[in-house]
Amino acid sequence: MQEHEKHSLAAITLAAMGVVYGDIGTSPLYTLKECFATAHLPLNHDNVLGILSMIFWAILLVVTVKYVAFILRADNRGEGGIMVLMALARRYLGGPARSRIIVLGLFGAALFYGDAIITPAMSVLSAAEGLEVLNPDLASYVLPMSVSVLLGLFLLQKFGTAHVGKLFGPVMMLWFFAIGLLGLAKIIQVPSVLAAVNPYYSVRFISEHGLAAFLTMGSVVLALTGAEALYADMGHFGRKPIRAAWFGLVLPGLVLNYFGQGALLLSNPDAIDNPFFNLAPKWGLLPLIVLATLATVIASQAVISGAYSLTRQAIQLGYCPRMFIDHTSEREIGQIYLPFVNWALLAAVLIVVMAFRSSANLAAAYGIAVTGTMVITSLLFFVVARVNWRWPLPLAIGVTSLFLSIDMVFFSANILKVTHGGWLPLLIGIIIFTLMLTWKQGRELLVERIREHALPLDSFISNIEEYPPARVQGTAVFLTGTTNGVPHALLHNLKHNKVLHERVVLLTANTEDVPYVDRAERLEVTRLSDSFWRVVARYGFMETPDMNEMLECAEERGLAFEVMDTSFFLSRETLISTDRPGMARWREHLFVWMSRNALRATDFFSIPTNRVVEMGAQVEL
Structure with missing residues (x-):
């Protein structure tokens, strides 16, 4: 039994290595080179040790202490990520505090999309730039190679990553072994570089x-890109395998490679043009370029999959319009594909690659998205530690202050790069944040406007049962966003058709602040009268509602459906912007546009199209 558990842990740890650590694992491709290029520092012994020491302690304090030791504890039924942390933090809060938490979480999620655009561009460009080290005459092929790799990556998304994903773990394990050995070989030649482990060199570098x-x-901070993935992917692999992969191979491989690059620069300052690829012997350069390209594709895949997952969470939590979600694996619930997100990301990534043209130009843009999300994670962690875990205030402030002091230094340093490309992730974040907040507030405004004209449900049912209209055979299911008031579709059906089915079901699908809801708790069925029923379905933000499953659960609770004898009624609102108090007119117009382009409820809930009746309604916002 123990051997089986060890084998399972080893397999999951290998898989986690492939998905979780792709981004941070490819950061040695460009980090040390950019550290010297940013401030145009002279390349000497003290500067090399000082920068290496800062990289080492940043990895140790931010990744190992903050994320691996603390943030991974903030799970919501095993799931992690910025939206999960937001859901945890807001659970026991109300009023202004809850609103502030939502705004923080949304902006952190919005910044992630900036990261999802910049990561593939930065990573693939940095790998392709190895061609210049192999032969300077190949420099003109860097851009075409990068575009080709990215096109192939995004075109393959619709087939799912289930099969290709099996290669991710072994490839990344080979990658960490390779970069660790390359670094170790150079450290053996220049062992004095190990002195950078001493934080004194960091302090002296900063003071001088x-x-x-x-x-x-x-x-x-480029050495920390991908740290959020440790937390975001916790639901796929669990806390233990992620920690095992980090301490077992990822951390040693990264540290050895960074110190190996430092040793190379101490012995050969001219290698600063690309210290990562210059570590390799001439015969190993081409295989390393191929391996680096595979590793950056894996890093890009992880962040693309993260964008799919985050979008589904945003849809379920009511911050994003409904979109088509394709489940590419029958066994893995996390294997999803969103065509709109995929093509939007591809277009944005290609524009970024063609505009910036090199990893050096993109480096300034990379840090702001990462550090901004880190700051927000620390703030939300404080709320969770204090409110959810009930830590004493001094302990919560002390731990959070340590995290924030590091995060704010990195974030402040990157803010200075706004004019050099840092505006890009900020612009992306502001646009997506505005869209998400507009959708959420627009839906709330729409519900409020509908309620203004809604009839009380109890009195309506009493009148119907006492003075029944013509009744027809079968079941009518009316989808409604709330459990209060009579659905518009029901009123319109009575008004125009002047009939009512012999059995009427009012169905509401709610999303909870948990990733998954047990099937036993999925449905709540209430009989309102002889012919009226209320059904409330509960889903987690990592789940996609499915009408067939709802009907099966209802049957288990004594409310059976014959699909061919059931009609589904939906309201299709035509929204009109007005001067009434609510949202600014430009945001109302934006909300109307988003509503028109949202996926139809019939497709999102997988309702049989030949059983659907849509009733139009005009609503003034």
């Missing part, structure tokens, strides 16, 4: 260089 050291920190 002042502003230049502060600017350099904006590039040191």
Whole structure:
């Protein structure tokens, strides 16, 4: 039994290595080079050790202590990620505090999309730039190679990652072994580089260089890109395998490679043009370029899958319009594909690659999205530690202050790069944040406007049962967003058709602040009268509602359906922007446009199209 558990842990740890650590695993491709390029520092012994020491302690304090030791504890039924942390933090809060938590979480999620655009561009470009080290005459092929790899990556998304994903773990394990051995070989030649483990070199570097050291920190943070993935992917692999992969191979491989690059620069300062690829012997350069390209594709795949998952969470939590979600695996619930998100990301990534043209130009843009999300994660962690875990206030403030002091230094250093490309993730974040907040507030405004004209449900049912209209055979299911008031579709059906089915079911699908809801708790069935029933379905934000499953659960609770004898009635609102108090007119117009382009409820809930009746309604916002 123990051997089986060890085998399972080893397999999951290998898989986690492939998905979770792709981004942070490819950061040695560009980090050290950018640290020296940012502040134009002279390449000497003290500067090499100082920068290496900052990288080492940043990885240790931010990734190992903050994320691996603390943030991974903040799980919501095993799931992690910025939206999960937001759901946890807001669970026991109300009023202004709850609103502030939602705004923080949404902006952190919005910044992630900026990361999802920049990561594939930055990673693939940095791998393709190995061609220049192989032969300077190949420099003109870097851009075409990058575009080709990215096109292939996004075109393959619709087939799912189930089969290709099996290769991710072994490839990344080979990658960490390779970069660790390359670094170790150079450290053996220049062992004095290990002195950078001493934090004294970090402190001295900062005290001697002042502003230049502060600017350099904006590039040191590149070594931490992908740290959020440890938390975001916890639901797929669990806390233990992620920690095992980090301490077992990822951390040693990264540290050895960074120190190996430092040793190379101490012995050959000219290698600063690309210290990562210059670590390899001439015969190993081409295989390393191929391996680096595969690793960056895996890093990109992880962040693309993360964008799919985050979008589904946003849809379920009511911050994003409904979209088509394709489940590409029958066994893995997390294997999903969203065509709109995929093609939007592809277009954005290609524009970024063609506009910036090199990893060096993109480096300034990379840090802001990462550090901004880190700051928000620390703030939300404080709320969870204090409110959910009931930590004493001094302990919660102490731990969070340590995290924030590091996060804010990195974020501040990257803010200085706004004019050099840092505006890109901020712009993406602001646009997506505005869209999500507009959708949420627009839906709330729409519900409020509908309620203004809604009839009380209890009195309506009493009148219907006492003075029944013509009744026809079968069941009518009316989908409604609330459990209060009579659905518009029901009123319109009575008004125009002047009939009512012999059995009427009012169905509401609610999303809870948990990732998954047990099947036993899925449905609540209430009999309102002889012919009226209320059904409330509960789903987690990691789940996609399915009408067939709802009907099966209803049957288990004594409410059986014959699909061919059941009609589904939906309201299709035509929204009109007005001057009434609510939202600004431009946001109302934006909400109307988003509503028109949202996926139809019939497709989202997988309702048989030949059993659907849509009733139009005009609503003034």
